[in-house]
Each structure stands twice: as C-alpha cells, then as structure tokens.
Amino acid sequence: MKKLYTYAIALMLTAGPTMADEPEVVDVTATQTGDTWRFDVSILHPDSGWDHYADGWEVIDAEGNQLGLRPLAHPHENEQPFTRSQGGIVIPDGTTEVYIRTRDNVDGWFTTRTAVTLD
Incomplete structure (x- = not known):
C-alpha cells in the first residue's frame, strides 16, 4: 500500500499546473479548395482575460514544419469552446x-498535437 501511495504522490507532482491550462482542440474540419486547405478549429481553454488566454494554433506536418498559423488576438473567456478558421494553407502533395x-x-x-487525416 505504501508503494502505491508513493507512486500516487509522484504522479501528482509530475503533473504541472500548466497542463490543466493547455488549450484543447475539441474539433477540426479540414476542407480542400483547389490547391489550398481551410481549417476550422474549435478550442477549449479556461481563458481568464488578457493575463492568460489561448493565443494561437498552427497546422504542422509530421516533422513539425509549420504549414499554417492562426494567431488569436484576444481572450475568449465568455465563448467556450470557440472556433476560428484559417484558409489558404498549402499542404504538400x-x-x-x-x-x-x-x-x-x-x-x-504545447507539445500535444491533434492529428487530422486529409481526405
């Protein structure tokens, strides 16, 4: 029992407080139009005003290369989850x-990545 208790304490200590505040991707729609793609991304984050808010998302490839960037210019504390879009993103053939x-x-x-399969 003591071993289990020690493990539980160690697990709690390794889970830092910032992990709870990570912006969570709750939905993604990817739509191709011609040679470019549009991404509609819904994010859930406990925005608390200008002091702490989700301020962007990006589309990256498997190697971590940025293919598209969507800055978020203000907090969304009264709109959760919220959806923002970015078009004109070129995805390599x-x-x-x-x-x-x-x-x-x-x-x-954050290091968490949400996979999106392109049809």
Missing part, C-alpha cells in the same frame, strides 16, 4: 495527415 498544435500567451507552444 502526398501528405495524408497533419497536426494542430496550440499555444497560450503564458506557456507558449
């Missing part, structure tokens, strides 16, 4: 999957 990565104005870019 043969790419069948990209990823959405989020950031906030306190912690910067």
